[in-house]
Structure formats: C-alpha cells, structure tokens
Amino acid sequence: MERERTTAFSEACNAGEPAVAPDGKGDPFAWFASMLPNCLEYAKAAKAEGRPIVGITCEYTPRELIVAAGAVPVCLCGGSADTIPTAERDLPANLCPLVKSTYGYHAEKGNPLLEMADLLVVETTCDGKKKMYELMAESRPVHLLELPQKAEDDAAFEHWAGELRALVAVLAEKLGGSPSQDGIESAIRAMNRERSLRRDLAALMQSDAPPLTGRQLLDCRSIIAGVPVALEQYERTLDMLRAGEARGEMNSGVRVLMTGVPIVRGAERVVDIVEGAGGLVVCMENCTGVKPILDDVAEGTPDPMHAIAEKYFALPCSVMTPNERRQTTLRQLAEEYRPQCVIELIWQACLTYDVESFFIRRLAEEELGIPYLRIETDYSPSDSARIETRVQALFETVRGRSVAETRRG
C-alpha cells in the first residue's frame, strides 16, 4: 500500500533523472527536468534546518509573507490523473481535475511535500477548491484567506489587505516566525528577482524565431518560490538560450497564445498536442505562464504589506468579477507576442473560466481578428486524437488565411 500511494509523485519525480547535482552545475534544462526531486531535496534540507514548510495552491498566495516568516512556500497543485480515482471517493466526479488531483494526493498521502507541510495557506477562489479545502482541513492545518472577488472595489481591497495582516499573525502563532519589516522587504526583492528572470525567459518567445518551445518554457519553473539554486538556473538558462539564439538556434510554427486554466506539472498534454501539430506556444497567459509574473511588488515603499496586497489582488483570475483586467492583459500580450490564434484551455467543470471564455472568444475574433479555439478536457488522454484534429484544423485555417492575405497583399 505504501508503495502504491507514492506512485504518482515518484513517477513524476523520476520523469527526469537528476543530470545535475542540486548545486546546479551542468545543463540548466536538466535541472528543471529534475525540478521535482530537486525541490524535494531542498525542502528536506530546509526542514532539517528547522524551517517550516507551507503548502500553497494558488497564485493569490503572497509568497513574500511566507518567506519572510522563515518558511518555505511549496506549490501542491496536482497534475496527475492517477490520484483522481481516490479523490472521487470523497469528491463529486464532476469537478475540475486540478482540484481532484490535488485532493487525491492528500487522500493518498502521496505527495511527500504535502506530508512535510506544517501549514497550508489557501484562498476562497473557485467553489471547487474552497469546498475541497474544508475536507483537507479535517486532517491538516489549513489557514484560509478570504479573497474578495470584486476586483475594482476599494472596500474589497481593504478586506484583502486585512486578510494578509491576519496571515502574518497566523504565521507567527503557528510557525513561530514573525516577519520584520526588513524581512518582508527583502522577501519582496527576492520574489521580484524571480519574477523578473521568469519574465525575461518568457520574453524570449517574442522573437520571430524563439530559441525555445512553449513546452520548454513551461518546464522552466520551480514549485518552490525563492529557491536560490533555481534563481541561478533561470539565469543560466537565459544565458544559454540567448547564446543559442545568437547562434541561430530557433523554433517555428503557428504562433499560439494560450489562455485559460493553469497547466501544472504532469498535465501538459494539450501543450504537447499543440506543438506536435505544428504550433509554437509563444505565450501562456495562465497562472503557470505569465499571469502571476507580469507585475512586481513595489519595492521600498513605507508600507510593504500594502504593496504586497496590491500586487496579488490585481491578479486577473476568472474568479474575480468583473475580470476586465484579463482582457487588458491579453490585448497587451497579443501585441508583444504576435499570436496567429488563441487557444483557450478549460479544465472540465471549471465554471469560471468556462463562462469567461465568452469574452475571450469575442476578444480574439472581433478585436484581435485571429481564430479562437476552446478546448475543454481533463487529465485523461482519451480525447487526445480528437483534440489533435481540432488543433490541426485550426492551424489549417490559420495557414489558409495567411496564404489568402499574401495573395491579396
């Protein structure tokens, strides 16, 4: 039983053999390929030094406050189909696979990082997650931040800022680490550094012939925020790719802007289908792409708590209403990355992104003037051939249009 329980995570861990020592020498892509085992090692070492582990599952969670409290923020989002049957014993089948997979790890005790966690910090985002946390809280320490959902409302923002102040107190009480103003400021700088490196990596895709693929970019991520070795790896990857670009190493294909739900480790199937069918995912607007790294936290302000609250509250997730900012971001990204089509990924039963797809389709077709394809699926591969056909047809349309335009022009 013990073996079975850890399968999904250990499989994910074994997906990339650690080709580099955790000190990060060697091919940086290899470090990211072994990111899970590397992060696990890092967390174990931190824990042994007495640093608490804090599990997080969303981009609204202010990493800075956790880091400033001396703890390690670890993302626990599930990307494995294998844990879903266990989750469905307690949860309805008709629920987002991201929620089910995450819960499945919890129920199977299958994610060593979750098992190590001293506290989970979560938010009231979508109903699926929110109610799932209640089940997790039966057996684990969970602190819930109430995320108000009127994105443009001052009182809503004030409430959020209050929730973050309360979080500082909770971290002090539960983990014993009361962050100083200076500690918060230095965490802000560290997280900004990480965001800016990831932004630079993403920006390489703005090129007409980018030196990496969308899938490679997606893999260049760490599930623990602020790991010093990871920061080094981002830098080395950037250097390597810029040198590669200078040597003329490049990728091509139909330029795709992906949007919608997050694509966590293990759930990259649709990205692979898109790039396998002749596409190049030049930008992912979602939470595992650029959405959380576009804005930094203001540095050196008299009230860093306020600066943190502002940055996170501005995140354009579909749980917000209205969520105009997401469209503003997409317009901006379309200008910078020059996509030829928009593909929106919706996890089955993700109501908020599903409903919002109405606006995104309209934006793509009427404003940006490019074709839009909506793909609704879950973690099981049974519809891969069908998704592939739709993506291929989309690309045929895009190519057909550009031929027609060349002729006209």
Added chain:
Amino acid sequence: MICAGIDAGSRTTKIALMGDGDEVLLASAVGEPGACTATQAEELFEKTVAQHQVDRDRIGRVVATGYGRAALQMADTTVTEITCHARGVQFLEPRAATVVEIGGQDSKIILLDGNGGVRDFVMNDRCAAGTGRFLEMVAERLDVGAVGLGELAAGSQKPATINPTCAVFAETEIIGLLSAGAKPQDVAAGVQETVATRMATLAVGRAERPVVFAGGVALIPGMASALSRALACQVEVASAPQLTGAIGAALIACREA
C-alpha cells in the same frame, strides 16, 4: 493530372478522384460500413481506380483525411476532415454558409468563409451522443438498420423525450422506455430529435443560412427535418453527403499539385 482524396472515416471509407484542371469528379466510391482499416481503405482505392479505368500513372497527388488519415501509407499529405468538408461542401453547394456534418464518431458545425475555407468550427467532445455511432447503437437495439431507424421514426405521432447530453445515459433511458412499453417508432423519432438537439446545442445559435447537411447520417430519412426543426431553419442535404470529405481532400490535392 488526376488528384485523389481518401476519407478514412471511423465507419466507412470514401474515395474521390478529380481532374485537376477542370475540377470535375471523375470517380467516387463509398466502402462498406464497419470498422475500417488502412488496408481496406487502400484496397477500395485500387478497386475504384480499376473499375473506372483511371490511368494509375496520371494520379498525381493523394490527400488523406478522416479519423484514420494518419495510417494511410499511400497519401502524400493529410488534412483534417474539418478543412476537407468545408472545401467539399463549398464545391458542391457554393452558396453554403454553414456545414453540419454528422459522421460515425464525431459531429461538427463548420462556418464557411465563402472562399472554400473555414471561418470557425465546433466539434463534439468525448461523448458520442450526437454521432452516427449513437444512432447505430439505437438501431441495433430496435433491430433495424440506420436507414430503417429513419423509416420507423416516420411513423411516430409522439417522439419520446430522451436526454441529449450523454450517450450512455441515453441508452439506459431507451432501455427503460422500451421496457415500459414505449412504441419503437416513438423511441426512433425521439433519438433523431436528440441527435438534432445536440447539434443545435453545439451550434449555439451561430449556424448561418444556408445550412448544408453532410456526412453519412444525412442519408437517414427524417434526420434533415429533425435538424431543420432543432436549428429553426431549413437544412439542405448536400448532393453527395457522404463524399464531401473525400471531394474536399481531392480538391486540396489539386490545389497543392
């Protein structure tokens, strides 16, 4: 030169041969229904070529489409059935604005761009509820063929109500209806309505007139009128509904040659 299109569907293979200069349909064939293999598709192709005394050497280019397109060794390229149906329907019915295509495994709504291409499309997801396979399944249960299903449905005064969202639920419902004494003709008509409703849901009010109905299911009596009711507009059956994909593939082969 002659160009060929092979539509290797999930239930039948369709072949079209066209002259590339004048884009005239020289020969066509529709295979026997059943699970299709690449070998069967290639055999049908050779048979068609022989039967119509087409000079094998003049066949310049072969485009494969459909569910099994990737498995056809003899094809020069593959193109999706969405692009091919759009092309084929616009060749047969130049005025068409929308194609409703119901095939064996999947169904689609294609909005046309008026130049032979696709403006937008939607396709069914995993569920078989709006497909030929579903109709076939019900026909088997009622002990009639797919065409027989249509004939049976014609005699219905009061089509049964069947949930359109899931093929598996629908089958359970049908068994329930029959054992509760529902008339087979009402079940048959109900199933047709269900498939049509499912297509209308897929179209979400975006189907523009004229709507052309293609795919093997268009040949089943009563389906076109069920679809017309569901979409609230007159639906025309394509002049060779089973062949639109193969014709489109052959036309694309002509263009690429």
